[in-house]
Amino acid sequence: MVNHKIIAKNLNLWYGNSPCLKNINISIPENAVTAIMGPSGCGKSTLLRVFNRLNDLIDGTRITGEVLLDEQDIYKDMKDVFSLRKKVGMVFQKVNPFPKTIFENVVYGLKIHGWKDKAKIEKQVQKSIIDVGLWDEVKDCLHKNAFSLSGGQQQRLCIARAIAIEPEVVLFDEPCSSLDPISTAKIEQLMEELKEKYTIIIVTHNLQQAARVSDYTAFMLLGELIEFSETNQMFTTPKDKRTENYLTGKFG
Amino acid sequence: MRKQKELIGLLALRVSILFAVISFLAILIFISIKGFKVLNIGFLLEVPKDGMTKGGIFPAIIGTLYLSIGTVIFALPLGVLSAIYLIEYAKHKGLTKTIRIGVDALAGVPSVVFGLFGLAVFVKLFNFGVSILSGALTLGIMILPVIIKASEEAILAVPKEFKEASFAVGATKWQTITKIVFPTALPGIITGTILGIGRAAGETAPILFTAVTFYQRLLPHSILDEVMALPYHIYALMTEGTASEYQVPIAYGTAVVLLGLVMSINFIAILIRIRGRRAKKW
Numbered sequence: 001m002v003n004h005k006i007i008a009k010n011l012n013l014w015y016g017n018s019p020c021l022k023n024i025n026i027s028i029p030e031n032a033v034t035a036i037m038g039p040s041g042c043g044k045s046t047l048l049r050v051f052n053r054l055n056d057l058i059d060g061t062r063i064t065g066e067v068l069l070d071e072q073d074i075y076k077d078m079k080d081v082f083s084l085r086k087k088v089g090m091v092f093q094k095v096n097p098f099p100k101t102i103f104e105n106v107v108y109g110l111k112i113h114g115w116k117d118k119a120k121i122e123k124q125v126q127k128s129i130i131d132v133g134l135w136d137e138v139k140d141c142l143h144k145n146a147f148s149l150s151g152g153q154q155q156r157l158c159i160a161r162a163i164a165i166e167p168e169v170v171l172f173d174e175p176c177s178s179l180d181p182i183s184t185a186k187i188e189q190l191m192e193e194l195k196e197k198y199t200i201i202i203v204t205h206n207l208q209q210a211a212r213v214s215d216y217t218a219f220m221l222l223g224e225l226i227e228f229s230e231t232n233q234m235f236t237t238p239k240d241k242r243t244e245n246y247l248t249g250k251f252g
Numbered sequence: 253m254r255k256q257k258e259l260i261g262l263l264a265l266r267v268s269i270l271f272a273v274i275s276f277l278a279i280l281i282f283i284s285i286k287g288f289k290v291l292n293i294g295f296l297l298e299v300p301k302d303g304m305t306k307g308g309i310f311p312a313i314i315g316t317l318y319l320s321i322g323t324v325i326f327a328l329p330l331g332v333l334s335a336i337y338l339i340e341y342a343k344h345k346g347l348t349k350t351i352r353i354g355v356d357a358l359a360g361v362p363s364v365v366f367g368l369f370g371l372a373v374f375v376k377l378f379n380f381g382v383s384i385l386s387g388a389l390t391l392g393i394m395i396l397p398v399i400i401k402a403s404e405e406a407i408l409a410v411p412k413e414f415k416e417a418s419f420a421v422g423a424t425k426w427q428t429i430t431k432i433v434f435p436t437a438l439p440g441i442i443t444g445t446i447l448g449i450g451r452a453a454g455e456t457a458p459i460l461f462t463a464v465t466f467y468q469r470l471l472p473h474s475i476l477d478e479v480m481a482l483p484y485h486i487y488a489l490m491t492e493g494t495a496s497e498y499q500v501p502i503a504y505g506t507a508v509v510l511l512g513l514v515m516s517i518n519f520i521a522i523l524i525r526i527r528g529r530r531a532k533k534w
Binding site: 052054057082083084085086089090092094096097098099100108109111112113145147158161162165 | 411413414416417418419420421422423424427431432435436531532533534
């Protein structure tokens with residue numbers, strides 16, 4: 001039986017007066033990779049940003065329905081948005097390390113959440129960097145600026161920053177769109193490893209990527225969730241005509 | 253015909269830039285020639301002597317330094333905090349617009365008006381007297397718009413991706429501002445502040461009634477003492493006293509020092525800006 005980490009029920013979202021998400025119902029399985037795909041502007045990034053309430057930063061965002069994380073409504077039951085974001089980390093489309101050292105980037109979340117013990121902090125930083133497969137590349141230059149790394153390394157550093165605070169869910173918003181194929185392959189492999197510990201949701205408009213990395217796939221179109229099923233099933237026998245048209249490249 | 257127009261246009265551009273460069277060089281050379289005679293180490297390190305006809309300008313240099321430092325201590329935190337509030341917190345569009353217009357208007361107020369304001373408020377009302385404190389506060393208010401504008405621009409230039417990344421690990425707005433936004437914006441803020449100091453150091457009118465004295469043999473002991481200052485020293489040498497044949501060269505010498513000081517301040521600002529741009533990789 002699949003355990004569902006995040007459940008959205010009758011979710012609607014507006015930016016001002018324009019509807020962005022229309023009656024979304026989706027259950028995200030735990031310890032699996034769920035891909036959300038669809039053409040640009042279909043609301044997939046917006047849906048992703050519902051799960052850590054990053055949409056709250058945009059004035060005029062309005063939301064109805066329920067979003068449950070482990071049966072807790074993240075909009076009503078959780079005491080604040082900061083403890084939600086501690087549980088739900090995020091990696092962004094634009095590779096965005098802070099203009100600080102490699103070490104400071106990873107330690108940032110720990111400091112935010114009040115970690116004080118130096119030895120523990122160092123251990124956790126090391127563990128996070130090892131987990132993203134970056135340790136051998138950066139262990140001698142932890143105090144160099146993060147921008148001295150290559151794009152792919154920077155993105156893995158951003159993943160280390162996200163997992164350092166031991167979230168339960170990690171959101172990836174088109175994490176490879178600015179990376180070369182080799183870096184992309186590394187990130188994809190990393191997701192495969194990370195799903196043992198974390199529930200992973202990745203937004204992508206790259207069909208092959210969705211097929212390669214995900215266990216489940218959601219297909220969105222114009223703010224609606226058209227289809228959601230196991231990735232194998234969706235790519236071989238899509239139920240909806242629109243999904244089939246998208247997968248066969250009739251539009252994109 | 254089209255080619256001729258292009259030539260004429262280019263000529264106009266060249267003449268304009270030439271005029272600007274020549275004016276700047278002319279000031280530099282003219283002041284230097286006139287002031288060069290009196291310039292030596294003693295001029296920088298001695299107090300004025302014999303009714304301002306001999307000696308140096310040491311107290312005026314120190315006074316300008318004190319006033320500048322006081323100005324920064326007052327205006328920098330106030331300006332930065334205002335900018336942070338305007339950009340990150342002020343929700344009400346109409347209110348922020350009004351505040352911005354107010355700040356712009358403040359930037360356009362003639363400096364002598366700041367002087368009168370300082371006299372009425374700091375010297376008289378708060379009873380700080382003619383002092384470093386009154387002068388620094390007056391100059392601080394004068395350069396506040398410069399610092400607010402520079403800080404606002406620097407804060408706006410911080411990529412929103414940095415802020416999002418900070419929020420995404422669970423940081424509060426205040427943590428994000430103090431740990432990410434402010435440090436990232438700091439080089440820009442410092443550059444703006446230094447340019448503001450350059451302006452404050454060279455002004456006469458705001459300190460005329462609030463801080464300066466014509467002659468002081470001893471250096472000030474507290475922030476409630478009055479001081480000598482370079483720009484006012486020039487003004488005083490040219491308008492007061494009787495021995496103009498001795499005073500005028502000293503005035504030009506003082507002008508060289510003031511010019512050198514202000515130009516070095518601006519140069520430091522430019523250096524910091526260049527370094528900041530080079531370090532900026534996003």
